[in-house]
Structure formats: structure tokens, C-alpha cells
Amino acid sequence: MRAVALNHIDVWGWRGMAFAKRDLPISVGAEGVGEVVALGEGVTGFTTGHLAVPYGGLTCGTCKECLRGRDNLCENIKGIRGFHVDGFARGLINIPARLCVPVPAGVTAEDAACAGITFSTVQHMLFDNAQLEPGETVLVHAAGSGIGTVAVRMAKAIGCTVIGTVGDEFKAAKARAEGVDHVVNYNTDRFESVARRVTGKRGVDVVFEHVGAATWAGSLLSMKMGGRLVTCGSTSGVSAETNLMMIFQRQLRIQGSFGATLRNIAQGLEKMAQGVRPVLDTVLPMERFEEGLARLEARNVYGKIVIKL
Ligand SMILES: [Zn+2]
Structure with a gap:
């Protein structure tokens, strides 16, 4: 090893x-x-x-x-x-x-x-589960975290617009340098307002969730009609209230994701070879x-x- x-x-x-x-x-x-x-x-x-x-x-x-x-x-x-x-x-x-x-x-x-967890997990979340397409808008929570940074780079690599949330100004500066299009410090600003504003009130195509209780309600409010949310974590708490009317009326798709497949590891490594490090x-x-x-x-x-x- x-x-x-x-x-x-x-x-x-x-x-x-x-x-x-x-x-x-x-x-x-x-x-x-x-x-x-x-x-x-x-x-x-x-x-x-x-x-x-x-x-x-x-x-x-x-x-x-x-x-x-x-x-x-x-x-x-x-x-x-x-x-x-x-x-x-x-x-x-x-x-x-x-x-x-x-x-x-x-x-x-x-x-x-x-590659074994980080790249493959993000590959699985964004592409197998959320089916992210080039040019879409994606909200990436904790954009400075291990999987957050990879989600940003994989989404930018296919020409997506990225809204990234971070917890402090140091990480905000780093995220801007990474090419995150709209950086939100979730301690000083409401990311759901930013998500709606930058999409002309439409909402984002995809939410990359792994924060849980602290961001759940806002994540649902950030989604467009028929939008996709994929979640692999709940670091801020496992229980959150969900407005069910919003789920069915707005036809939201919520997908859980845990780990990845061997194929996702190979796909992640291939992306590294192509320059997505x-x-x-x-x-x-x-x-x-x-x-x-x-x-x-x-x-x-x-x-x-x-x-x-
Ligand atoms: Zn088996």
C-alpha cells in the first residue's frame, strides 16, 4: 500500500x-x-x-x-x-x-x-443517481469538503453552473478560486434565496446533499419543478421535516446514495487521467x-x- x-x-x-x-x-x-x-x-x-x-x-x-x-x-x-x-x-x-x-x-x-471512496461516491451520486447533464445548475453543499470539492470539479468539467455553500470566508475564497460560480456562506446568507435568484426563480436542476438537518428544508426549496436531490450524508443531524406537498406537487425526486460501485472507481480514475484531479x-x-x-x-x-x- x-x-x-x-x-x-x-x-x-x-x-x-x-x-x-x-x-x-x-x-x-x-x-x-x-x-x-x-x-x-x-x-x-x-x-x-x-x-x-x-x-x-x-x-x-x-x-x-x-x-x-x-x-x-x-x-x-x-x-x-x-x-x-x-x-x-x-x-x-x-x-x-x-x-x-x-x-x-x-x-x-x-x-x-x-478514488476508492471520494471520487467514486461523487461519480455515483451525480451521474448514476442524479443523472447530471452538461449545462445544468447544481447546488453543492459543503463545497470545501472532500466530496464537495470533487463534486464542484466534476460538475465544472462538463460545463455546469455551480452554487456552492461553505461555512467561513476562508473556504469561500478557496471555492471562488476553484471556479464555483456562486459561493454562499451559509452562516451569513440563505443559500435557497441565492439558488432561486441565480436561476430566475426557477430553482436548481440538482442538489448535492450530505449535510442533512441543517440544510434539508432549504435544499428542497432550492429545487426546480421535477428537480433531483441526491443525498449521501447527514452530518448536521439525521431527522428533518419534509413538506410532502412540495414533494408531490413540484414532482421532486429524492435519491439516497451510499458508497459506489467498482465501475464508479474506474470512471473516477479515468477522470483523473483526463485532468479532473x-x-x-x-x-x-x-x-x-x-x-x-x-x-x-x-x-x-x-x-x-x-x-x-
Ligand atoms: Zn453480493
């Missing part, structure tokens, strides 16, 4: 979530990249000395969903690496070839470290893993923290 990237799932594990189901001590690292050092008999598609990204879910590979390529809906999942079972922050790992994706030439290990906040050595987690927990980060092994 060459590098791992940090995610909130690492923070949850660090803070004790799901201890009862975990076999401690555990090797951390839910998302990472390695270099192929040896291949099993009959394995094709990989070259020793080249980089590869392992899948974090212990899927069965034989259920209906696995066979359809919907890996994140596997009916017999045996846990998530780095959370329930040993993860990727270690020297060597023996992993089935079916759970590994080769990294295209020209992609660095630091960037590829963000992750925003790397910091690259730290393994000894500073905990410092990285603390910064992520405090949201004192813009983009991704990568740990070099």
Missing part, C-alpha cells in the same frame, strides 16, 4: 462507532492505493509495479446485485475495510483481483488514493494520522487529507 485518504468514516471509527461489531485492534484506512507486487495464478488486467485501487467493501461477488455490477447493494456484504475489518494503512494486502481497479498511466498515488489539502506521514482525523473532525480542511505510507 502506498497511500490512504481520510474520510468521515475514519472519524466515526476513531470515535468508537460500531465497536461492538469490530474485531480490535484494527488496521485503519478505508480508502487507499497500492502498487501491485505479485499476481495470483491466472490473474489478468494488472501489471506488477503499477498502481491499483482496492474496493473497500467485502462483497460476495455472486449475489444478483454483485452480478449486475451494483456492488454497493451486495446482499451478503461482510463489512467495510478500515471500519469493520482491517483496512488499507499497512504494507501489504492480499486482495481478490475482482475487488481491485488498475490505475491509468499518469495518475499519481496521492490522487489515486482518493482531487483537491489535496495536505499530505501527511502515517505518524500524523490522528492529527489528520482531528482536522477532518473539526472541518479544518479544504479538500482531502492524504496519508503517505
